[in-house]
Amino acid sequence: MSKLRFLYLKKVNITGSFEQIFENLKWLRWDCCPFKYLPSDFYPQKLVILELPHSNIRTMWQLNKASRVFEELKTLNMSYSHLSSTPDFTKFPSLETLNLEGCESLEEIDMSIGSLSRLVSLTLRGCVKLKRLPDTICNLRALKILTIDSCISLEALPIKLGNIESLTKLNASGLNVLKLPNSIRRLSKLVELNLKGNKYLENLPHTICNLRALQVLDIGGCSNLDTLPTAIGSIKSLRELNAEKLAVSNLLDSIGYSCACDLSVLFLAHQISLEILNISGCEKLEVLPDQLWKLTRLRVLDAGGATMLKILPDIESSQIPLPLQKLDISETGLTSLPSGIIHFSNLKSLELNDCIHLLSIIELPPNLKYITANGCTSLETLPHLSNLKQLEELDLAYCSGLTEILGLEELSALEVLQLTGCSSTLVSYLLTKRLFQIYSEFGHSIHIYAPLPDIPDWISQSSVGDKMCIDLPPIVSYDFLGMILCFKHLGVDKGYLTNYSVKNRTSDFIWRSSFGISSHESLIVIVPRSIFSVRDGDDRIELTTTNAGLQMIVGFIYNENSDQ
Template identity: 30%
Template sequence: MTQFLAGGLLEAIEDSAASIVIISPNYASSRWCLEELAKICECRRLILPVFYGVDPSDVRRQTGPFEEHFRNHEGRFGKDKIEQWRNAMKKAGEIAGFTNRKVLTIREVDAGTAAIKGIVNEKQVLVVLDDVDNINQLNALIGNREWFYEGSRIIITTRDIEVLSKHLVTEFYEGTRRIEGIVLDFEKRLGKPLKDPSGDTISWYNLQRNLNFTSAVTYLKERYKRYIEDQAEKEMEVVIFTDSLKTMDNLRLLQINYVNLEGKFKYLPVELKWLQWKGCPMKSLPSDFCPHKVAVLDLSESKIEQLWGSHNNKLPQFIGKLFSLKELSLNHSSLEEIPDSIGSLENLEKLSLMCCKSLNRIPDSIGNLKSLSSFFINGTAIKELPWSIGSLSNLKHLSVGENHFLSKLPDSIGGLDSIVELKMVGTSIIDLPEQIGALKVIQKLEMKKCESLRSLPKSIGCMWTLTTLIISEANISEMPESIGMLENLIMLRLDGCKQLYKLPASIGNLKSLQDLSMKETAVTHLRESFGMLSSLMILKMAKKPHVALLDKSTPEVPVICSTIEKRTFFELPTSFSNLSLLSEFDASSLEISGKIPDDFEMLSSLEFLNLGHNNFYSLPSSLRGLSILKKLILHDCKELKSLPPLPSSLLEVNVENCIALESVSDLSNLESLSDLNLTNCEKVVDIPGLECLKSLRRLYMSGCNVCSSIVSLRNMRNLSMPGSKIPSWFSQKEVRFTNLRNREINGVIIGVVVSLNQQVSDDLRYRLPAIVDIQAEILKQNSYVYKTTLNLNGVPKTNEDQIHLCRYPSDRPIVWSLKDGYKIQVITRTPPIMKGVELKNWGIYLVFDGDDDYEGDEESLNESQQSISERLATFFNTFEEEDCVSKSVGEVEEKVEETTFLCTPCFFVKNLMLKSGKD
């Protein structure tokens, strides 16, 4: 199974009982979507397809809009992969799903009634109508029993029995006696009293005070809606009154997480099959509660100290008599001891004791749990696993991590014939036993933060089914050659293994490897066999940059880290260009020097390329051949002198702090470019084609001496550049928002002028490449409502004033949070994260409907009639002219000889095409 997908998404798919797949005309153009669908099919989960604007037959046969997509994929991916995707599409297309053609647009009640009647008459249906309070609702939605196909069921809840039609309703149920399940699953954070608008504490008792109460959902909606709007910061406590449980003879499921009690708790229904009470506040359960039928018992995070007569945080011997028990969870409890009788739970499938920090021993009888498939003891104080653990023949998931007491695994670990996932995160394990190679069906082995781990056994190469191997922050210096035998390995993570200095020659044999991450290792070269990784898609080799530290005694003199003296420059192997499926390559701070290989364009699948903090001085002209490259990161390449022609597919280019950069090729072909960062590129004086970047949203030029052509501000979201003025028509004090009757607010523009009055270290720039101490906040009667940090990207190396404009559209909280009478203002963070940031000036402008909609020529209009974008253009052009006046006559005459008039830092500059006679 391929591993395009993030681990979290894979787990979500595996844990889901069903998946809703929305298939649109462009669905098959994304390999990520196809891979997700293939994974869903592989897991044999229920699939509910939604055919949005496509014909199911086209999905089934991969024709129509999908035909070209698969033709494109065939040139980039293997035959097996294409076949897997086609089979997944075929399976989805064969399922009777939902199409947007089936959605009925109904505007009249009579038409809706007729439509319902036509549908429910053809097949059995289940109809649930919650909290009916009007007989007309029943007449319109249900009519009479003759509408419905034989065997259909209708459930109606109401607080007014008079609305129930006697000719329709055949059985009445009142009160709670027939309730079979209660679910009140509140987040742990909700821990203090919360009252609804009536002043009552929200409780089960109060839900029932109305004799006709039937719907907790409706009650909470009605009573809580206004409260949530006005009191969002309050916390909640949910209380159950114990008397309510006495009448619930049929109760089978009780899930009341983080719920408190009021009254004496002396009763739990004997028929309970599912009891989940996370955060249970009691020290014991009722003494006569004998849950012989309980299948799920979850008392995680509880305060229980004794169960069924046991004391001192020990499980009683009685636990072994719960023969129906399938799941036992006591996570985050004070549990100290497990009895030997636990081995009698022959039906137990899941045992979870995570973060039971006082638990230091597992009894040998654990090996008798032949049905156990999941065993989680991470976060405990267990010093060793019992030898009998190797007898758990059906165990599939074992987690023993976050335990610095555990230093070894028993040799019997090789007996876990069914294990598919073994996690040992944060343990003190020094070596793995050779027997670990006997795990013939294992798919995932994870050993993050195992700092004591010195080596991997040769037998690891025998784990042929392994697809994911994570060995991070370990003390290993090399990998065994046998690693090349893992022909099904998809993901390999070696991040933070700082002693790892080389990869084995057999690395090239990993034909299924798609994701290789080895950040912060000591590897300084890749073997020629590396180019044989024909399936590799993601390669991450980033390191932290070597930076100069400032000697506090003499701030002017940089002291270079001793590690810099031992630098070994990195070179890519000639076979690197064979990685034709590589889509993401992160080589930041890898000490690549000289120049990048000319055959880089052969990496035809590359979408993300990060070469920041490296020492090369030029990029190959073949870079333009990367036809699907989306993101190019070159920040802090301090020897890079020129930027060659770039691929038109780019969305983001970052050359921040490239202090030697002098020339940039024509950017006019980058029609999709949305982000351009030129911060501190002080030698760049012209950016050809900038005026053509119609998709540009963010432009950062702090600390620059660049002159740019006219760029539209209509779509600009963020702009930074040298400057000390705010447009005069911005309000330079707090703004009080007033609702306009016929005009909705659709944006907020905030301008700030900031400066740095002391030098910021390179290390801080790397960790925090933006000024983060300027914020905007919304106040209601001087009380905080909303706050956001302005996106002031780029930290200038100069102490000159910099102007930043931030424009927020209507879908941002800072816009839609504004209500009549609210105030918005700019403030500085207290205390600051970055010392030396000074807020010199600020202004705010609220944009309403119609303020920026004009599309024609606005030069003939007066300022009050112009769009916001035109007024900003006028401001920056004036800004430019004022800067130009300050230049010497000699400098101006020198510039006039050029075809483009160049000046000091500015954003909007009119091209002076002197030779063509244009003004």
């Protein structure tokens, strides 16, 4: 086997001598290796990558046996193995990547880890019994990525952590530490810091504001944090801040500024590059800064679940156009949208779900693709929707206070309209034959979720089960605009994804699609002739679904002046 360079084994056992059989091997991956330790004669001197994931290995070498030096080894992957202790790392002088993820029996890291002068990436994720990191880890001057998330027994981070000045990414989420070391200020190259879910973390050291290269800061779920460092706005490089589910009540105070202070230091675009701000689930948050929209690089603002938030700052007409693409203010206390929201010309997604105090929407940005306002039970007024030429999804489910929706017939990009839970009077008024004729001319299928207490007379053919056949009139092609497929859930089960197909029995053409539908929910699908066409002489259409618990109703859409 002198020419063997790469060997992959899985769930196999090898017996006999290993001496000189792998002398030129460069890469060995052995999943579920059965050995408790490596054989003493296992010594592929040219090995560069050694991967032993999910192995039975407790220790790399048998006690009292001389360990080998792997001069060329650069990657060691022992993830999800039964390791109880790590090897003498001086035997791996060239190691660059060390992966011990999921080693749940591992209780300590050998002090010799500090000798790995070339180590770039160290992963200890999910080492649940690991109580401390050796101080020598701070000697890893080439280390760029340190992953210690979900090490739930870890009592503290090394005091001299800041000595790893090459570090660019630190994932320390899901720990139970009380504080961060002040030396963190020396991590001048740190780009990403993830502290998510450290529920016992009492504060962030003010020295964190010295991280001038920091672009991503995730402190979401640090539920014990009620303030943020006073100078956090001075991190000019910060692009993404996840501060969901914190205990802050006033974002101004939490940043250390009073309402009377000049917030330009924090919010002017030349001084902050924030693109993503997540403050969802901050249930005590009542106020957002007046100059919020001065974050002129902001693309995503997620304030969903900030239940005490009752107002957003207005947008001035002179405001520099924001690149804001997604705005989520679901489950807030808002009674109206901010004045001037129409100026958010880049906004694609607006989420307002369960804003139960929202009374009216006066204006909307013109380039929206998605509006979800599910459960806005107090909403009574919408603007005319005719300017929303790019709108693909409009979700107004359970907006029981709505009495009219103007401009639906001009939503030429619409694909999904959700009206479940709306007034049956409103639905009957909206879903007319004329609307279906207009929608069938848009050239794509449209799904409308709506209550169907009474089926219009012109939609006449009905069946219960997973298959039905529909006879076509003898002359149909000239006036035919499309089909209406209605699916009414009979409540036999909780509902699930349903696949369906429509087949022209004459031409054998089949169109397939799918939908999700809940118990006692109804769906109308408009299928235009551009997708499913018929010709004179075509006599029958066959509709088949994968859900027998549906009532299926089929109708045809014809030109307005047709005799059909």
